[in-house]
Amino acid sequence: MSATTKTTTTTELHDPPAPVRAKLTAAWTSYMFFYIYVDYLHLYIPGAVDDILAGVVFEFDISQTFVVSSLVIVGIPALMILLSMALPARANRTLNLVVASLCIPIAAFNVLGASWVYFYGLGVVVEVAILVYILRSAWTWPRTVA
Numbered sequence: 439m440s441a442t443t444k445t446t447t448t449t450e451l452h453d454p455p456a457p458v459r460a461k462l463t464a465a466w467t468s469y470m471f472f473y474i475y476v477d478y479l480h481l482y483i484p485g486a487v488d489d490i491l492a493g494v495v496f497e498f499d500i501s502q503t504f505v506v507s508s509l510v511i512v513g514i515p516a517l518m519i520l521l522s523m524a525l526p527a528r529a530n531r532t533l534n535l536v537v538a539s540l541c542i543p544i545a546a547f548n549v550l551g552a553s554w555v556y557f558y559g560l561g562v563v564v565e566v567a568i569l570v571y572i573l574r575s576a577w578t579w580p581r582t583v584a
Contacts, residue, residue, distance in 0.1 A: 462522035535575035
């Protein structure tokens with residue numbers, strides 16, 4: 439009888455780095471989904487639907503201006519999903535740095551005056567974390583030697 443020894447080898451998974459464009463596109467997609475879900479889950483807060491039916495969201499009267507402004511705020515990350523994949527690198531980097539920087543105060547605004555501080559606080563923390571990731575990814579975009 440011969441004794442055989444069984445050896446197992448462990449190999450690392452092939453993990454090529456994701457292109458910056460893909461990282462930015464994925465981050466903007468995550469940001470948009472999360473932003474929309476925070477708005478959607480807001481409807482479950484007692485009295486929110488009654489306020490909407492009365493024509494008020496938070497302190498704002500529901501008007502065409504309010505709805506268009508809201509559409510622009512949600513439309514920005516939607517456009518950034520496309521633009522992060524389609525724009526040339528230099529314009530892409532610049533636009534991501536500018537837009538993500540402008541979105542941070544908008545995200546922080548959602549927690550002001552909110553009665554559900556944990557809900558909106560968590561929303562702001564996650565949104566800002568995604569925006570910081572976008573800023574970091576755009577800022578550290580690899581360069582090539584001329």
